[in-house]
Amino acid sequence: MKKFVGTLAAVTAVALLTLGSASAASASPDGTEPGLDTTPDRIINVDQPAPKPQHMVFLEGGDHRAASQEYDVYLAQDDEFPLIPEPGETVRILYTDAVTDIATEASTARSAAAACTTSITVGTPYEVSERPRGSGSAMRSSGCSGSTSTFFLSVYDSTYERANGSISVPNNGSSWGVNVVGNTCWGSTSTTYWGHGRLGALGGTRGPTTKLTCSY
Numbered sequence: 001m002k003k004f005v006g007t008l009a010a011v012t013a014v015a016l017l018t019l020g021s022a023s024a025a026s027a028s029p030d031g032t033e034p035g036l037d038t039t040p041d042r043i044i045n046v047d048q049p050a051p052k053p054q055h056m057v058f059l060e061g062g063d064h065r066a067a068s069q070e071y072d073v074y075l076a077q078d079d080e081f082p083l084i085p086e087p088g089e090t091v092r093i094l095y096t097d098a099v100t101d102i103a104t105e106a107s108t109a110r111s112a113a114a115a116c117t118t119s120i121t122v123g124t125p126y127e128v129s130e131r132p133r134g135s136g137s138a139m140r141s142s143g144c145s146g147s148t149s150t151f152f153l154s155v156y157d158s159t160y161e162r163a164n165g166s167i168s169v170p171n172n173g174s175s176w177g178v179n180v181v182g183n184t185c186w187g188s189t190s191t192t193y194w195g196h197g198r199l200g201a202l203g204g205t206r207g208p209t210t211k212l213t214c215s216y
Helices: none
Strands: 042-045 055-060 063-070 090-094 098-104 117-123 126-128 131-140 148-156 161-170 175-181 186-199 210-215
Touching: 055 161, 117 175, 117 186, 126 210, 131 148, 131 161, 131 186, 131 210, 148 175, 161 175
Parallel strands: 042 090, 055 175
Antiparallel strands: 055 063, 090 098, 098 117, 117 131, 126 131, 131 175, 148 161, 148 186, 186 210
């Protein structure tokens, strides 16, 4: 296993974002999240919240209603991800409030530092003002092909997709996040919610489940 980076550089960045739609309520074919949850090769438990993304965009009802917010946060520069999996390996980090999958492509003869390493983080859904909400983020190293890839985030209850959104993620090792908001719900029944994130057409990451008094 490669090293953990104890403290990464704190930075603030400004960049151009490409946004997708949000706040949908369509059912997937089998009533659950699309695709299968990625099967990790290793699982690591970390008794702390996941680091905040470098740049977060808030989506509501398909509009960019709130200004993007910048944070002074941990930013992974190329090979300085929280860890670098071996080529072909996926490592899952279980934070107290999120799930992160980090993977390095197997189809490279170069060193892990130059290979394509990606990271997907999906947070625990929550409810504000009788609306379900979720957040997630993604990173891509400079070894990844294509200058950008789209990160898709959805929030589901036990049957339907209740919110979704997307954000463009460059291959520069920085973390890009999106926060999505669903339609107004009722507060009478406790329902299980979870988030699901994916980069492009790659396999998805299912975040922690939680109970919300938010039903439709």
